Structures are given as C-alpha cells and as structure tokens.
Amino acid sequence: MSEPSAPPQPSALPAPLIRRAVLDDEHALVALERRTWSTLHSVLPAPEPPYDAFFTHRNRPVHVTVAELEGRPVGYLRLVPPTQLASNAHVRQIQGLAVSPEARGRGVARALLNAAYEEALRQGASRITLRVLGHNLPARRLYESEGFVVEGVLPGEFLLDGGYVDDVLMGRALTG
Secondary structure (H helix, E strand, O other), X not given: XXXXXXXXXXXXXXXXXXXXXOHHHHHHHHHHHHHHOOOOOOOOOOOOOOOOOOOOOOOOHHHEEEEEEXXXXXXXXXXXXXXXXXXXXXXXEEEEEEEOHHHOOOOHHHHHHHHHHHHHHHOOOOEEEEEEEOOOHHHXXXXXXXXXXXXXXXXXXXXXXXXXXXXXXXXXXXXX
C-alpha cells in the first residue's frame, strides 16, 4: 500500500480567478451567502427559503467582484460609493466580502481586496472604507494586515446571539 500524498502546499494551489460578476452568477452567489452566513459577520437573520435575490437594483453585478476556483465562485466582494453625494465621491466602500469555508486560507479574500483597490483607483477613488463587527477577529486581522485602521467604533451597535457587538469602522488611503 502506498502512503497518502501530502496535502498541497499553499504556494502549489492555484490562484483564484478574479472577475466581475455576471447575472448568471445569481444562484451560485445566493448559495454562497447561505453557506457563509454567521453572526460572526452578519447582522441579518439567517437566510431561509424562499431566498432573497442576490442581485437587486442596489446590488448590481457591476458592484460585485467574484473569485473563482476550479470554475466555480468561492468568494465575492461588493464595492460601492458610500453615498450619492459629490462631496465623498472620492471614497469607495466595501459592503460585503464572503469566502466559502472550503476556500479559506487560499488567498481568496486578499485577492478580492486587491481587485477592489484596483477598481476603486480606476473609478477615481483615493480612499476605501468598510464596517466589520468587533468580534470578527479573523476579518479585522486581515484588514489590518492590508493597511486598514480603525477610524471609529459604534459600541454595542448590534444585539447578536444574546450579546451586544460593536460596529467597527475601518478605512485606508489608496495609492496609485
């Protein structure tokens, strides 16, 4: 009997394909939302049938970047202007980042963030912001490693699983 082969080293794993979302991603992204839902990062109730549409008039494919591995979506990032005001048109905000459990630790979130920086710069932004729940330490560590800093905290903003959770506002400058 031969010995089992060692798991692939991270550098040997294929990099995710990063692309703009298309309408045909609807079902895969709804399924991804269901698989990744947790009070660690969501303030909304768990999704239940009938499931809401992923794409809406406010959440269009043009706002969403998809990460694919082996031909299927394993992550997404939603990047939008935070308001319609001309006075903050230089800012883009991440309003959603999810990576499927089986794809975590493979650089998918970091690849999506890098694509977001490039897209924000292409759109003329000089700053990018996001909100993250205070107890989501893995996400906060990722964002900090990417140069985001805490710019504000709304203490006890959400009641999740019987406890109050802070809403942490983070941001960083973009460089061309």
